[in-house]
Amino acid sequence: MRLLVRADASVDIGMGHRVRCQALMHVFTALGWQCQFAVDRRYHAFSAPEDCLVETEEAFWWLAATVDLVVLDHYDYNADDIAALYQHQPNLLVLDDMNDRGDFPAKWLLNPLDEHYSDSIESQLTGSQFALLRPVFTQQKTIHTLPEKLLITLGGTDPLALTLPILQALLISKFPTESIQVLLGGGAKQAEKVLSFCEENSIAVAQGLSDVTPLMAQAKMAISAAGGTLFELACMGVPTVFAQVVDNQTRSLEQHVPLDWCRSVRFDNVPEDVRQQRVELLVEEVNGRWFDIEWQKKASIMARSLVDGDGANRVAKTINSYFSVP
Template sequence: MKLLVRADASVEIGMGHRVRCQALVSAFEELGWQCQFVMDRRYQAFGSTKDSFVDTEAQFWHVAEQADLVILDHYGYRAADIRRLYQHQPNLLVLDDMNDRGVFPAKWLLNPLSQDYSEQIEWLLTGSQYALLRPAFQRSYHSAGDSLSHVSQPNKLLITLGGTDPLALTLPILKGLLWSGFPKEDIQILLGANAKNADQVIALCNEQAIAYKQGLADVTPLMKQAKMAISAAGGTLFELACMGVPTVFAQVADNQTRSLEQHVPLGWCRAVRFDHVSDALRGQQVAYLVEALNRCWGDLQWQENASEIARRIVDGNGAKRVAKKVSAYFGVF
């Protein structure tokens, strides 16, 4: 059985689509599927040599027709675009977050948030049980529970603003923390391979003897060490929940709105919005975020409760659940 995944990546788009689809690919490959990513050739620098690259939609339609299943994770596709793709490949699984693209048909619709869709979707896969995490998070789920049982107490503040850090927030947040007097020995910076201003962040880390890593394939060891995190609110939200890490989220894109609307009221995280803020006001938002972090950092009871809440939400098995449900339709078990 052949599966194609359409998910572009770039500094502007981010790496989240690619990362969560890779989790799905791993789960489908375990069931014997042959999987391949398809990307717009303009973004091939962010892909793999194993990917297929297209220049036009007609080219993508052609390769889609040759597959048994197509997974679409792409905000550039509005309802009309998805309808056209569906005409070429009805075995279509669409990943969604905002439910704001209009009415469109699909065989399956996957959203880790609880939302309602039209009857043109044959099967809905919605809710946090379908959050797509890489296999490392499933393996780490129980060991994260061990740390909560005081076998190994996490003591770091993990700062991770996504694969590309599109708003270049790592540097001003780090400076704000240092200015506030936050202990630099407790800070762990995680930079994506394509993070903006990475050279400046690394220079400051070296100057201040702050721990940092860049371009890690497996981030679970750092999350296990994290007492709290400052993070972008994309797919990392579900990863941090799975690992039981209380977090102050920096919203850097509009498509993160719904997830924060559903998760902040649960009590395991806080959020500060940056995507609709002018450059002139961004420093003020950084100050709000640093203040929220410092307030939560000293509240050990909140941290304990937040960790327990977070781990109840996501168990790391979402990708396997999706792969098994979809494969059952094709008689693959």
């Protein structure tokens, strides 16, 4: 059986689509499927050698018709685009977050939020139990010391370059540098400046890690972008102040912040000259929660109850069973 994943990654798009699709592909591969990404040639810098680069939508349609299953994780596809793809490959799994594209057909729909879609979709896999996490999150390592770090991770690319101003604001607020752990993605903006700042101020920093669970396990709290990392931090039970950096993170924060395991500050809807004020608000929120041990305990319990890390297995096995039926 052959699976084709349509997803792109770039500094502006981020790495989240690719990362969660890789988690799904890992399980399908274990089930005996042959899996491959289809990537727009414009984003080849963030592709892998084994990916199939496509020039046009027609070229992708042709590929889609030659495989058994297509996974679509792409915000540039509106309802009409999805319907056109469905005509070429009805065995279509659409990954969604915002539920704002209108009515479209698909065999399966996956959204880790509690959303409802039309009857045009045959099977709806919705809720945090279907969050696609990498295999390491189902094999969490036990840490025998109390978490004591503030983990700062703004995604694979840090599209708004927030890591450095957040660090600067934390130091101005007298937050202890020995309690800070920075995690940079491989394509993070201003990475060299961040690395230099961390070295000058004796701040722990890591970049491009394949397994982030040890750092998350050591985190008492986190500052994070609110993409797929939201579900990873929930799985690890880390109370978090999220920086919303793109519009498609709105729904997840609307559903998770009221559960009181996280807070959020929005950056994507303000001009660049206002972001510094938002950075200061975010740092104020962190400082206000850093010593609130009671809230941290309740928040951690709530977060862990939402995501168990087994979502990719649930999704892949559900779909695989469809093809296994005689």
